Amino acid sequence: MDYELAGIGIYCNYRIKFNNIIYQISLMEELNDFNEEKESNFDLKAEIFKYLAYWHWILLGFLVGGLLAYLYNRYTIPKYYTQSTIQIMKDGENNVMSALPSGGGASFLSLQNDGLENHIEKLRSKSLLESVVDELDHNISYFIEGNVITVEAYESSPVRIQFITSDSLVNKASANLKITPLSDTEFRLEEESKAYSRTHKIGEVINFEGSQFTILPKAGGQEGSFKTTNTVNIRLMPVRDVANDYLNRLVIQKKGQAQDMLAISMVHPTIERTEDFLNKLMERFNEEEVNNKREVAENTTRFIQERLEMITTELDSVEGGIADFKRENRMMDVSSTAGMYQSQYTTAEQEIFNLETQLALIGSIEELLRTQENYQLLPEAGVTEGGISGLTTSYNSLVLERNLYLRSSTEENPVVQAISDQLDSLKANLFESIQSTRRSLNVQLGELNQRENRAQGQFSNFPGLEKGMRSIERQQQIKEQLYLFLLQRREEAAISFAATASVARIVDPAYTHPSPVDPKPWLILVGGFIIGLILPIVILFVKFMLDSKVHHKGDLAPLIKTIPFLGEVPRVAGENEEVIQVNDRSPLAESFRILRTNLAYLMKAKKENRGEVIFVTSTIKGEGKTFISYNLARTLATTKKKVIIIGADIRNPKLHRYLDLPMETKGLSDYLYDYDLNPLDIVTPSEDRNIEVDLILSGTIPPNPAELLMNDRMEALLKELSQSYDYVIVDTAPTMIVTDTLLISPLADTTLYVTRAGFTDKKLLDFPKDLKQQGKLKGLAIILNDVDYSKFSYGAKYGYSYGYGYGYGVDKESKWKRLFKKGS
Secondary structure, eight states: OHHHHHHHHHHHHHHHHHHHHHTHHHHHHHHHHOOOOOOOOOOHHHHHHHHHTTHHHHHHHHHHHHHHHHHHHHHSOOBEEEEEEEEEOOHHHHOGGGGSTTTTSSOTTOOOOOOHHHHHHHHTOHHHHHHHHHHHTTTEEEEEEOSSOEEEOTTTOSEEEEEOSOHHHHTTOOEEEEEEEOSSSEEEEEEGGGTEEEEEETTOOEEETTEEEEEEEOTTOOTTOSTTOOOEEEEEOOHHHHHHHHHHHOEEEEESTTSOEEEEEEEESOHHHHHHHHHHHHHHHHHHHHHHHHHHHHHHHHHHHHHHHHHHHHHHHHHHHHHHHHHHHTOSOOTTTTGGGHHHHHHHHHHHHHHHHHHHHHHHHHHHHHHOSSOOOOOOOOOOSTTHHHHHHHHHHHHHHHHHHHTTSOTTSHHHHHHHHHHHHHHHHHHHHHHHHHHHHHHHHHHHHHHHHHHHGGGTTSOHHHHHHHHHHHHHHHHHHHHHHHHHHHHHHHHHHHTOOOSEEEEEEEEEOSSOSBSOHHHHHHHHHHHHHHHHHHHHHHHHHHOOBOOSGGGGHHHHTTSOEEEEEEOOOTTSOSSOOTTOOSHHHHHHHHHHHHHHHHSOOOSSSOOEEEEEEESSTTSOHHHHHHHHHHHHHTTTOOEEEEEOOTTSOOGGGGTTOOTTSOOHHHHHHOTTOOHHHHEEEOSOTTSOOEEEOOOSOOSOHHHHHHSHHHHHHHHHHHHHOSEEEEEOOOTTTOSHHHHHGGGOSEEEEEEETTTSBGGGGHHHHHHHHTTOSSSEEEEEEEEOGGGOOSSGGGOOTTTTOOSTTOOOOOHHHHHHHHHO
């Protein structure tokens, strides 16, 4: 046996070399014909038709998208844009002191303009917003349940909740109360989060989570309307949370060329609620600013009154000293005696008076700074020396800003502490400025005294009484001037307190635009249709991108440019027969008739008188080469030709299943191994006598199929059968998995390469191209098997929408029935 196998191996090697020389000429011819054109395979029309095959899904997505957009517009609560305008009055316009004779220029009652930025921050302060929310009761909302959505009933709620509990507890409460009327006098109160559900009467005091309240029907409601009311949801929220929500919605912008107007706007679903909030916000802002200015005037009046009482006491003391001096020295008037010297020291005396007045005012401010326990407003006393007036103005602005922050926070707030640090720094600067100014004034006063002394030296003989009298009178004049000055300022403060003008003026009350800003109905509707149209296309695009299988002839375009395409075989439905019969009019039979016709054009005329040897192969297992081989043989046999099929796939036999014979039936492998067998010993006639086809089954599966196919008995068998039969069809093994087919490929006249729709991967199409280019397969032609024409009813690129069911005697389907089949 070992010698026999060795001899077979040597003979096989010889035969391979000989066969290579024999078909070298045909190989070169095929290689010269192989010229793959590198061009684009993209077909726009084909791509469009590929998507149109799923038109019903695209249409459904388009309609569903539009329907969802319509439902969104129908049941989404719209939001509206509300805007108001407020004008910030300038100091010259709202300061009553400008009407006084002094013009208010040196008045310590005038406040520095805070600027629009500061006013914007004040309008957005949480304390202001919380006070507005609390006053309007916006932390309590009423909603009426509808069939689909719940709508807020801001002013039209049929019931109202009235709290007996203090506001400090109510403003921190959070609950969702459901009021369901049972009759004109009873209702059910529910709160899901607290598992509360009880029946109460109208006006009954209800104790709930530490709060007390009553439920009352809306005033002015019709009798009997309460019991017909839908369920009302009363939502309680903390005032701070509602204020934060408004703060996030609130938009404040500068407006106008003069930069003195502010546009206050907000977007909210409830128009009346928004308008009430904006109007009340502007009103409360103006009230608080007016109160701030009145507080300054009140503090100034109090300070002036205290200083007046002190100056009055001092003035009384000076006047009493003058009376005592005159009485003790028995003199009434010394002016006539000193008239001749008046012109010499008048100027010096007047300047000394002015300087001492400044020193007295500085001393008053310094005393107030030292005695105040906390940060308080300072009077702007009109001191022009040393920049004290500017520092006093800055100090008052910081005190007002600190008081504003203390309304909504504590002294531990970092902002308050920073302002306090600035105030301490300013106070130190004031003390330093006062000391520096006092030193400067004392120096000037010393110089003036020297000038006065020199003038008085001219009248050394003048009695000493004159000097003492002048000193006392000077003190009297200083006290009188200061007294009159403070009286004037007290009147100004009183007038300012009584007639403080508005800080802001409402230009436009809150106004809501009639068209909602969200949602935009037409935009949403168009967007819904577009998204509904695009989404199925995107899904199909992803599906097509991920699909790497061959489905139609168009997918074979890179392959059939260099290899002839023989035809398509349609998919066999579950109830249809997969083997063609005599006079068969099915699409399957028609497709094989087309294959038969195209095969006749493909076969070349042979010099010797013998039958055509046709190999049927594929890339991998499962592509239907045995099915193609058997049905092609029967189709050729119907033309009165002698046809035989050889099951050359001896590793995985499949041909025996068409005859219901056991796999062990003698066949090709037995013939190749046993030299005593003749071809007639392994030929099995078909049981169907109407179509006579002979078969040679694969036989017993051998351990060395490749070696068996390489011996000369395979060539001798084909040569002998081609002398007796018109067509010898060889069902071979897949070319990529095993080498069996490539070993015997030179023995074929024509090779039919089977691909299967929905099974063959597009990446595998390069394999038959490589075999063609390398000349390993002779007379190569492509067949596409198992094509589902129901998926490709558009365009010739994907087959014919009518399939193969045409011809005489075939009933025509109506247009509506064909359309129904396409849609399904």
